[in-house]
Amino acid sequence: PSRIRELLDPLPEPLSKHFADEEGPDGLYDGLRAIRPALDSELGSLRGEHRSVLKAVEALRQQLRELDQQEATEDRQERLGRIKEEISAYMELVRSHERTETRLVADTYYLEEGGSG
Numbered sequence: 001p002s003r004i005r006e007l008l009d010p011l012p013e014p015l016s017k018h019f020a021d022e023e024g025p026d027g028l029y030d031g032l033r034a035i036r037p038a039l040d041s042e043l044g045s046l047r048g049e050h051r052s053v054l055k056a057v058e059a060l061r062q063q064l065r066e067l068d069q070q071e072a073t074e075d076r077q078e079r080l081g082r083i084k085e086e087i088s089a090y091m092e093l094v095r096s097h098e099r100t101e102t103r104l105v106a107d108t109y110y111l112e113e114g115g116s117g
Contacts, residue, residue: 001080004087005064011057019050028105035108042104049097056090 022028029043063083070076 001064001067001083004083005061005068008057008061008064008087012054012061015054015057019054022101023047023050028101032104032108039104039108042100046097046101049093053090053094053097056086056093060087060090 020027024030029046032039033043060083063079063086067076067079067083070079
């Protein structure tokens with residue numbers, strides 16, 4: 001649990017900054033929307049995912065703090081197991097989010113020039 005906490009504790013600050021940079025004026029989302037206005041709905045969903053990612057990391061940090069207060073029992077091990085499962089789900093949420101952003105960037109900025117000659 002202490003190693004997991006070491007990895008999770010610093011995350012909220014850089015994640016918040018990263019998300020603010022993407023969403024802010026002249027950020028990634030403004031650039032994508034300028035080229036493809038039809039992305040507005042999808043970008044709105046990604047903004048919502050930003051909030052979900054931050055809430056999830058805070059919830060995991062809180063669960064680890066509570067686990068620290070619990071005595072070493074079988075229940076504590078079960079709880080740690082559930083936390084690890086939630087961390088795996090959290091990581092998949094982040095990976096899925098990043099895949100979507102990467103796809104939008106690729107579809108917006110990279111044009112296939114082949115086949116014209």
